[in-house]
Amino acid sequence: NAGVTQTPKFQVLKTGQSMTLQCAQDMNHEYMSWYRQDPGMGLRLIHYSVGAGITDQGEVPNGYNVSRSTTEDFPLRLLSAAPSQTSVYFCATSDYSNEQFFGPGTRLTVL
Amino acid sequence: GENVEQHPSTLSVQEGDSAVIKCTYSDSASNYFPWYKQELGKRPQLIIDIRSNVGEKKDQRIAVTLNKTAKHFSLHITETQPEDSAVYFCAASRSNTGKLIFGQGTTLQVKP
Numbered sequence: 001n002a003g004v005t006q007t008p009k010f011q012v013l014k015t016g017q018s019m020t021l022q023c024a025q026d027m028n029h030e031y032m033s034w035y036r037q038d039p040g041m042g043l044r045l046i047h048y049s050v051g052a053g054i055t056d057q058g059e060v061p062n063g064y065n066v067s068r069s070t071t072e073d074f075p076l077r078l079l080s081a082a083p084s085q086t087s088v089y090f091c092a093t094s095d096y097s098n099e100q101f102f103g104p105g106t107r108l109t110v111l
Numbered sequence: 112g113e114n115v116e117q118h119p120s121t122l123s124v125q126e127g128d129s130a131v132i133k134c135t136y137s138d139s140a141s142n143y144f145p146w147y148k149q150e151l152g153k154r155p156q157l158i159i160d161i162r163s164n165v166g167e168k169k170d171q172r173i174a175v176t177l178n179k180t181a182k183h184f185s186l187h188i189t190e191t192q193p194e195d196s197a198v199y200f201c202a203a204s205r206s207n208t209g210k211l212i213f214g215q216g217t218t219l220q221v222k223p
Contacts, residue, residue: 031209042213098143102154
């Protein structure tokens with residue numbers, strides 16, 4: 001089993017460009033989340049989903065969109081990238097126990 | 112809103128000493144409290160967790176205590192080793208929400 005996978009591993013964007021960070025899981029978990037990690041600020045929740053077709057905002061949702069059309073996939077879309085979105089992005093999944101399993105992360109730089 | 116405060120932000124100990132990291136949370140409905148260890152360039156890995164019906168949990172050199180009245184929980188690492196050096200995060204959540212609120216992290220350095 002691959003667990004939680006994220007693509008790409010690294011990405012450089014110019015201000016104003018859009019892109020989608022991919023997250024996929026084969027753990028059959030209902031819950032999926034996106035976090036961003038910035039130095040000194042820990043991991044902050046962007047968006048999360050409790051099942052296919054259901055998403056909700058986290059602590060820092062502005063500038064990001066999500067959708068959950070299948071149990072396995074939870075893509076994160078940056079609509080118009082800004083330098084403030086330079087960060088490491090982690091996708092995570094969990095079952096009803098709430099124990100979260102993290103993907104390897106995507107390191108994004110916005111110039 | 113929900114908030115988790117973590118202290119200290121950095122901690123340096125001598126090998127063999129104990130290390131203690133403390134967290135407080137704001138949401139009184141939180142009932143799940145995990146601790147994650149993150150090594151440089153890697154993803155966070157769960158090292159221990161505790162639920163609100165338990166006051167203390169131990170796993171070899173690692174223990175976590177929870178005080179629900181004070182909304183406070185702590186990570187204790189005994190007999191520290193250089194490989195314990197990493198960033199540690201606490202988090203809090205409610206059951207069946209699929210989301211965690213994290214503390215800001217503690218960088219632990221264990222000197223040989």
